[in-house]
Amino acid sequence: MASNTSVLSIVGGATFALLVTVSLVLAYTYLTTLFKYELDVRKHPDHGSKIQVAQHPPLVPYAIPGLGSTISFSNQNIGVFWRWLRTQAERYQQDAFSIMLSGTRTHFIFSEAGISAAFRSRQLSRARLDQQLGTNVLGMSKADSLKAFPYDIDEKEKSTTARIHSEHLLTPNAVNSLTSKFMEVFLQRLDSDRSLDKGVEIDLYDWLWQNIFRSSTTALCGAKLLEMHPDFDKDYQTWEDGMLGMLFGTPRLFASESYAARDSAVSKLEKWLEAGYASSTGNQEDLDWEPNFGAKVVRKRHAFYKQQGLSVHAQAGFDLIFLAGILSNATPATGWLLLHILSPTSDPKFHPTIMNELRSCQRPDGSVDISVLTRLPLLNSAFHEILRLYVDLLVVRQVDSSVAIGHHYVKQGEQVMAPSWMTHRNPAFFADPEVFDPERFLKRDEETGKLGYSATGLGGKYFPFGGGHYMCPGRTFAKQEVLGSVAVLLLNFDIEFVEFAKRDGKQPVGIDKDATGFPGLKKGYAGNQVVGIEGDMRVRIKRKNHIR
Ligand code: HEM
Incomplete structure (x- = not known):
């Protein structure tokens, strides 16, 4: 009996310790990303000013490492996420934000100049997303998906x-x-x-x-x-x-x-x-x-x-x-x-x-x-x-090599998205x-x-x-x-x-x-x-x- 009680108290103690650790990790992640966000939105608040050095768009704070803002982005009531992003944009006078999506830093660019620059850029492509489409949505094998959607943008053009x-x-x-x-x-x-x-x-x-x-x-x-x-x-x-x-x-x-x-x-x-x-x-x-x-x-x-x-x-x-x-x-x-x-x-x-x-x-x-x-x-x-x-x-592009898209700096391996909802309803x-x-x-x-x-x-814009x-x-x-x-x-x-x-x-x-x-x-x-x-x-x- 005594040993059962001590096993239970050890398990209870371990669960408690786990809960405390998880809560600390969530709180730490949220507070550090919030702090950085508040700094960043103040650093370049006005896209009308002549910004010389391209900057990473401010990263929206999140609590769960790895998952980032995936849950709020996945809201299936069309337009809700975009309305929220627009409120943030107006509040902080921003024309781009980054969010963490399943571990990938993703830049949402919604200024006229930024979107036009994204469409012109040779450093942005879509092969990885297309390959994911091939395997997940179309049921292709990985090998087939690579053949169907070749990586190299010049190859694709030819x-x-x-x-x-x-x-x-x-x-x-x-x-x-x-x-x-x-x-x-x-x-x-x-x-x-x-x-x-x-x-x-x-x-x-x-x-x-x-x-x-x-x-x-x-x-x-x-x-x-x-x-x-x-x-x-x-x-x-x-x-x-x-x-x-x-x-x-x-x-x-x-x-x-x-x-x-x-x-x-x-x-x-x-x-x-x-x-x-x-x-x-x-x-x-x-x-x-x-x-x-x-x-x-x-x-x-x-x-x-x-x-x-x-x-x-x-x-x-x-x-x-x-x-x-x-x-x-x-x-x-x-x-x-x-x-x-x-x-x-x-x-x-x-x-x-x-x-x-x-x-x-x-x-x-x-x-x-x-x-x-x-x-x-x-x-x-x-x-x-x-x-x-x-x-x-969502115009989605992967960043093949680090580049400035308008006055937004985006790094190799990240993603760029241009959401039509933000400009079509601006x-x-x-x-x-x-x-x-x-x-x-x-x-x-x-x-x-x-x-x-x-x-x-x-x-x-459109x-x-x-x-x-x-x-x-x-x-x-x-x-x-x-x-x-x-x-x-x-x-x-x-x-x-x-x-x-x-x-x-x-x-x-x-x-x-x-x-x-x-x-x-x-x-x-x-x-x-x-x-x-x-x-x-x-x-x-x-x-x-x-x-x-
Ligand atoms: C109102 C109707 C349509 C809309 C709004 C629409 C919209 C789009 C968009 C937004 C893209 C992706 C562009 C990008 O990533 O920049 C796309 C790609 C594509 N669409 Fe359409 N589309 C329409 C009708 C059609 C029709 C009728 C066809 C064919 C019969 C078609 C065939 C394609 C193909 C093949 C691609 C892929 C192009 C590529 O990967 O190079 N679409 N469409």
């Missing part, structure tokens, strides 16, 4: 993905061919839906998502993929929801559904690739589109995979992330734009003015002239306003930044007096497609797809607002501040690119013209 994209995704021919395939499939889907003749009530975004998912996937990857795997959308959606968690290294135990969806999506793509390779005649190289592998850009990427000696499993992962460019960005952007146009909470002039513009690009046979469509001033302005408001992009750059203002990017031409769309002078070497190569196609879908729907259907709908009976998070019921921002980690839509709009939709 290497084929950047060149393939500039030749087969960005040129007017490539964009027009992708757009016309997308429009063809989208129109066929709408045409064959007989419920639209008499009119039907739908949850607009759910309905739109399915139609765009199938049309975009077919335009990019061919018809065979969805013929073989009609349920690919389910894996894709679950994978998409868990993508950033996997990227940041959430263990499988805590995200089993996301990892299972990743494995299932990759396995379906693998089967599709194997079937395509088996039936390929080899003479489809120059077709703009063919049913097995889809668009030319996809086939050119496949030639690159082969040249790199990538396994079919890794090739499938590469295809998955390529699809994400369009499915996880262009689709919610279309959703947000339509929701704002049709919402009774929008300016009553907005919808009729957009309709007037759209009629001007409709040909006598009812089809849409894409080249006229993409020049419509208000539609263009509204599209860019959607990207300003709903893109939560009141110094955009008046009333939280408000959706479809006319924000309209400017009057002094000579002609005409209103036109303009985004000049916004470098470093960058929904990133910038520099890695700037989104799908940006022109994305715009045509979004505007094309909106035009087809609004010109050919009567769409009447019924009510705002709450998805699965859940209250949307981030519901707009006037509590009108307008859909809110879907929860997720920072760096989503176009933020998902939580909630929906119930509408009555009825075909008005025969679509061709």
